[in-house]
Amino acid sequence: MTAFGGDWTVDKLKRVTAYLTSFQTVLKNQNFDLVYIDAFSGDGGVELRGDELPLLEIGRVFTEGSAQRALSLRQPFDRYHFIDASQASIDRLGQYIRTERKELVDRVCCHIGDVNVELPKAIATLKPNERAVVFADPFGMQLDWKTIECVGSKPVDFWYLAPTSAINRVLMRDGNLPESWRTGFYKESNQGDLFGAGVKLEKNAAIEVIEDFIHGRLKNVFMMADNKLRLSDRGRPLFTLMFGCSNSSPKAFGKATKIANHLLKG
Ligand SMILES: C[S@@+](CC[C@H](N)C(=O)[O-])C[C@H]1O[C@@H](n2cnc3c(N)ncnc32)[C@H](O)[C@@H]1O
Numbered sequence: 001m002t003a004f005g006g007d008w009t010v011d012k013l014k015r016v017t018a019y020l021t022s023f024q025t026v027l028k029n030q031n032f033d034l035v036y037i038d039a040f041s042g043d044g045g046v047e048l049r050g051d052e053l054p055l056l057e058i059g060r061v062f063t064e065g066s067a068q069r070a071l072s073l074r075q076p077f078d079r080y081h082f083i084d085a086s087q088a089s090i091d092r093l094g095q096y097i098r099t100e101r102k103e104l105v106d107r108v109c110c111h112i113g114d115v116n117v118e119l120p121k122a123i124a125t126l127k128p129n130e131r132a133v134v135f136a137d138p139f140g141m142q143l144d145w146k147t148i149e150c151v152g153s154k155p156v157d158f159w160y161l162a163p164t165s166a167i168n169r170v171l172m173r174d175g176n177l178p179e180s181w182r183t184g185f186y187k188e189s190n191q192g193d194l195f196g197a198g199v200k201l202e203k204n205a206a207i208e209v210i211e212d213f214i215h216g217r218l219k220n221v222f223m224m225a226d227n228k229l230r231l232s233d234r235g236r237p238l239f240t241l242m243f244g245c246s247n248s249s250p251k252a253f254g255k256a257t258k259i260a261n262h263l264l265k266g
Contacts, residue, residue, distance in 0.1 A: 006048055008231040010063055012241055013046075015229070015263045016135055016159050017069040019243075022259045023133055023157060024075045033078040035132035036070045037156075039119050039143065041082035043092035044068040066135055067093055071101045079130070080104070081122040083111040115142055120150045131247070133157045140166035141178060145217075152221035155247040157256050160218070161231075161239045164210045171210075207237045215242055222246050223253040227264035 020036065027034060044067040064072065067082055084090050090112045097108055109125075111118035115138070126132055134156050136143050140163045151158055170177060211228060218224055222244025229241040243260035245253040 006233055008233060008238065009046060009048065012137070012161065012229075012231055012239075013063070013066055013069055015241065016066065017073075019157075019159065019259060019263055020070060020073060020077075020133060021075075023131075023256075024073070024077075026255055026259075027131060028075075031129065032131045033127075033129055035079045035081070035126065035130050036077040037081040037083070037119070037122050037132055037134045038067050038070060039083050039115050039134060039136040040138050041065075041067040041084045041089070041093060043084075043086075043089035044071075044096045066137060068096065070135075071097065071104060076104055076107065078107060080108045081111060081125075082108065083113070083115055083118045083122065085112070085114055087112050116144045116147045119143075119147050123150055123154055123156070126154045126156075131155060131157075133159070135159045137161045138163060141170070148218070149221055152244070152246040155249075155252070156245075157260075158222055158244045158246065159260075160242050160244070162211065162214045162228075162242055164207050164214070164230075164240050165236070165238045167210050167214075168207060207240075211240045214240070218242060218244050223257060225257040225260035225264055227261045229264045229266060 024034060042065050044065050046063050046065040048061045048063060070077065070080065082090065082093055084093075090110050094110055097105055109122070111122065115136075119134075119136075123132075123134075132154070134151050136151075136159065138161065143160075148158075148160075167177065207230070211230070215224060215228055223246070225243040225245075230237050231239045231241060241264060243257070243264060245256040245260075247253050247256070
């Protein structure tokens with residue numbers, strides 16, 4: 001069981017799960033097979049960390065993680081891809097599926113390995129008659145920019161937990177993003193500064209600046225929902241949840257971003 005979250009974890013999972021239900025409802029009468037890709041699946045469950053629970057809460061508190069929630073929807077997806085770098089997590093998830101969701105075993109493909117290798121493989125399997133939701137819920141900056149671009153190369157709805165706090169830490173330390181992020185950003189930019197003229201990288205990139213920057217860059221790949229949701233722990237910003245859609249049909253991205261904007265309200 002992965003132990004990493006507090007109230008904000010449950011909040012994030014509820015919103016993304018609500019989107020999965022809407023996605024299925026909207027596409028119900030169309031001839032698409034629906035695919036869910038969990039880019040950082042974990043083992044299916046989440047143990048909420050003790051120090052983030054209310055003082056009077058006694059014992060260990062568990063909640064369903066993204067994988068269990070996606071597998072428990074009233075209307076299942078036609079295919080699932082679960083990706084995680086941890087062999088132990090994927091083993092536990094497999095065990096859960098074999099015991100609790102037997103009927104879905106044939107629809108599931110589990111990938112053990114780095115997201116930047118495994119997610120492009122999962123994306124490459126998408127066929128023209130399939131529509132996918134990708135959920136990327138990393139601990140930090142594991143998802144390379146190139147991989148994000150690969151996700152946007154197919155008609156995909158993309159939920160991304162942008163690691164604003166991790167980026168802020170890197171910027172405060174040395175003002176330099178890792179190559180895997182920097183390359184992609186620089187490629188798009190005509191300006192010398194990563195954050196554009198007038199914004200100092202070295203010591204103090206405000207969270208809003210980082211959020212706007214990531215959101216703006218994602219607009220090069222996806223039609224983005226305008227709203228973004230900051231997730232904080234006791235006032236400390238950790239991540240920002242964002243949504244983008246790469247489906248080129250105006251009707252599809254219009255509907256998708258409308259629902260996502262609603263779900264991304266604070
Ligand atoms: C925040 S947890 C995901 C939680 C999960 N979405 C849930 O709701 O239960 C992040 C996961 O990413 C996995 N991970 C870390 N680095 C990775 C990488 N480079 N590639 C794939 N998975 C990675 C970790 O093993 C961990 O399970």
